[in-house]
Amino acid sequence: MSELLLPPEHRYAKIIDEKRNEDGSEYSILNLGPTHPATHGIFQNILLMDGERIIEAEPTIGYIHRAFEKIAENRPFYQITPLTDRMNYCSSPINNMAWWMTVEKLLNIEVPKRAQYLRVIVMELARIADHIICNSILGVDTGAYTGFLYVFQFREKIYEIYEEICGARLTTNMGRIGGFEREWSDEAFRKLNVFLEEFPVAWKEFENLFERNRIFIDRTVNVGAISPEKAMAYGFTGPNLRATGVDYDVRIAKPYSSYEDFDFKVPVGKSGDTYDRFCVRNAEVWESLSIIRQALAKLPEGPYHADVPEYYLPPKEDVYTTMESLIYHFKIVMGEVPVPVAEIYHPVEGGNGELGFYLITDGSRTPYRLHFRRPCFIYYQAYPEMIKGSLLSDAIIILSSLNVIAGELDA
Amino acid sequence: MAIETAYIQEKMQQKFADKVSNFEMQNDIFSFEVTSDSVREVILFLKEEEDTNFHFLTDLCGVHYPDNEESRQFCVVYHLHNWVENTRIRVKTYLNGTQPEVATISDVFLSSNWMERETYDFYGIKFIGHPQLKRILNMDEMVSFPLRKEFPMEDNGRTDKDDRFFGRTANC
Structure with missing residues (x-):
C-alpha cells in the first residue's frame, strides 16, 4: 500500500520496511484529510498506523492560506478589518475589536x-x-x-x-x-x-x-x-x-x-x-x-x-x-490619514487564546508590516505529539476539542 | 508587578556587553537589539535566569527592510513574556540582506518550530539547526519569498488600479 501513497524515500516507507523485517508487524498509512467531514476544516494529516493505533502523524497546513499579511501591507487600516474577520471566523467580532484596539493604541485614542x-x-x-x-x-x-x-x-x-x-x-x-x-x-x-x-x-x-x-x-x-x-x-x-x-x-x-x-x-x-x-x-x-x-x-x-x-x-x-x-470622508476612504511611526503589539483573549497584532508603521497610509499572532497556528504543532499512541477515533475528537480553526491556522 | 526595565538593561549589558544595544521602550514593550550571532544565548539567558524568567515565547516573526544597509536588511523579532511578573520583552536581531541566517531557538522553545518555518517560508531567513526547515503555508515548489518587499502583490500588467490617479506612487 505504502508504495502507492508515498514516494519510496519518505521516512514512513523506511519505518514500515524496518518494522516488517524486525517483527513482521504490518504498519499502514492513512491519509486523513484535507477535506474529511470529521476534521471540520481543511487539515491534512498523514498517519502512520499500527492497526487502529497512531504511531506518527505528519500534518500539512496552508490549504486555505490567503496571504493576509501581504495584503495588509497594501491596504489602509479600514480595509484590514475584513481580513481579520476571516481568520477566526467563529468569533470575528473579537478579531475586529482587537484590530481596532491596536490602531487606537497606535494613534493614542x-x-x-x-x-x-x-x-x-x-x-x-x-x-x-x-x-x-x-x-x-x-x-x-x-x-x-x-x-x-x-x-x-x-x-x-x-x-x-x-x-x-x-x-x-x-x-x-x-x-x-x-x-x-x-x-x-x-x-x-x-x-x-x-x-x-x-x-x-x-x-x-x-x-x-x-x-x-x-x-x-x-x-x-x-x-x-x-x-x-x-x-x-x-x-x-x-x-x-x-x-x-x-x-x-x-x-x-x-x-x-x-x-x-x-x-x-x-x-x-x-x-x-x-x-x-x-x-x-x-x-x-x-x-x-x-x-x-x-x-x-x-x-x-x-x-x-x-x-x-x-x-x-x-x-x-x-x-x-x-x-x-x-x-x-474622502481622506479617510482613500486612507490619507496621519499615521505615526511606531511599533505596537496588542494582545487580546480570543476564542482560542492570545490573539496578537504586531504592527509596524512607517508613516505611510498602509502598515509597513503587520503580523498576526494566531493562537491556532502555534498550538496546532503539538497535535502530532498529542495523538501519538491514541486511536484514530480519538485523534478526531482531540482535533475538535482543540478547536483548530482553519482560517486562523492558515491566515 | 513588573521587572524594572533598567534592571534588565543593566543585566544584559553586564553579561553580553556590546552584543546588545538600542534599549528603548516602544509603546508599552521594552525592546532591544542583539547581534545575530548571539541571539540564541541571549534568549536562553532570558529564559533560564531566575530573576528574568521569560519562559513563554509569544511570537516570532520576520521583517524586511530593503532600504537599510546590506547588513541590516532583515529583522527577526521575538516577543517573550514572563507570566509570573507579567512582563513582556521584545528582542530584535538584524540580518544580512543577501544571506540571512540566524541560529534556531526551536530547542529552547518548542513553539518556535513552526514560527521559524513560517518566517523561512515568507522571507527566506535560514534558521541554522532547525530540525525541519521547509515551507509551511506555501507550496514546496514555490521559489520566491512572498513577504519580501520586492515581491509584487498583484500582477504588474494591470492598468485599472493606477495609483497615480490618486496623487501617489504605488507602495508595493
Whole structure:
C-alpha cells in the first residue's frame, strides 16, 4: 500500500520496511484529510498506523492560506478589518475589536466608556458563539447529535444580534477606529435580553446531557492529555492551556477595553485532556454570560465613538451638505490619514487564546508590516505529539476539542 | 508587578556587553537589539535566569527592510513574556540582506518550530539547526519569498488600479 501513497524515500516507507523485517508487524498509512467531514476544516494529516493505533502523524497546513499579511501591507487600516474577520471566523467580532484596539493604541485614542462596554458585550457574545461551536461539535464527533441541535440555534440568535449591530452575520467587519459605526438599536438590546433569558436554560440542558454522561466521559477522559509544562513550551494559550491548570488569561493579565471593571473567574482544568477542555469552555460560557449581564447593568450613557474626525467617518448626511465632512470622508476612504511611526503589539483573549497584532508603521497610509499572532497556528504543532499512541477515533475528537480553526491556522 | 526595565538593561549589558544595544521602550514593550550571532544565548539567558524568567515565547516573526544597509536588511523579532511578573520583552536581531541566517531557538522553545518555518517560508531567513526547515503555508515548489518587499502583490500588467490617479506612487 505504502508504495502507492508515498514516494519510496519518505521516512514512513523506511519505518514500515524496518518494522516488517524486525517483527513482521504490518504498519499502514492513512491519509486523513484535507477535506474529511470529521476534521471540520481543511487539515491534512498523514498517519502512520499500527492497526487502529497512531504511531506518527505528519500534518500539512496552508490549504486555505490567503496571504493576509501581504495584503495588509497594501491596504489602509479600514480595509484590514475584513481580513481579520476571516481568520477566526467563529468569533470575528473579537478579531475586529482587537484590530481596532491596536490602531487606537497606535494613534493614542481614548475610547469612551460606553463604547468600551459595548465592545466587551459583543466580544463575550463572540466567545460564547465560538465555544458553542467547539463544544457542540465535539459532542457530534463523540456521537451525540442532540446537544448540538439544542444549542446551535443560539448561535443563530447571536448572529441576529450581530446583524442588528453591524448588518453582517459571519464576517462582521464591525466597528470603527474609536468605537462603533452607529448606536446599538433598541432591537439589538431586546434580542440580547431575550438571548440572556433563553440561552442559559439550553446551555444548562446541554451541560446535563454531557458532563455526567458515561459514554462521553469514556470517550474523552484521559484522551489527548497534555502536561502544563508541555503546553507552555508549545505556546498554548486560551482554554486549551487553562484546561491543563495554568490560569493565564489576557483579560486578567493585561485588561483591555475596561475588562478590569468586571468581576469574573478564570475556570481552569486539571489534567489537560479532552474532557477538561470541554469543561473549561463550558464554564467560560457561564463567565461570559455573567460579564455581559454586568456590562448591561453598568452600561454608561454617552457617545458610542471617540471624537476623532480625522479617523472616524462623518455621518453620511453631513458628507453631502458640509465641506469639512466631505473632505474627511474622502481622506479617510482613500486612507490619507496621519499615521505615526511606531511599533505596537496588542494582545487580546480570543476564542482560542492570545490573539496578537504586531504592527509596524512607517508613516505611510498602509502598515509597513503587520503580523498576526494566531493562537491556532502555534498550538496546532503539538497535535502530532498529542495523538501519538491514541486511536484514530480519538485523534478526531482531540482535533475538535482543540478547536483548530482553519482560517486562523492558515491566515 | 513588573521587572524594572533598567534592571534588565543593566543585566544584559553586564553579561553580553556590546552584543546588545538600542534599549528603548516602544509603546508599552521594552525592546532591544542583539547581534545575530548571539541571539540564541541571549534568549536562553532570558529564559533560564531566575530573576528574568521569560519562559513563554509569544511570537516570532520576520521583517524586511530593503532600504537599510546590506547588513541590516532583515529583522527577526521575538516577543517573550514572563507570566509570573507579567512582563513582556521584545528582542530584535538584524540580518544580512543577501544571506540571512540566524541560529534556531526551536530547542529552547518548542513553539518556535513552526514560527521559524513560517518566517523561512515568507522571507527566506535560514534558521541554522532547525530540525525541519521547509515551507509551511506555501507550496514546496514555490521559489520566491512572498513577504519580501520586492515581491509584487498583484500582477504588474494591470492598468485599472493606477495609483497615480490618486496623487501617489504605488507602495508595493
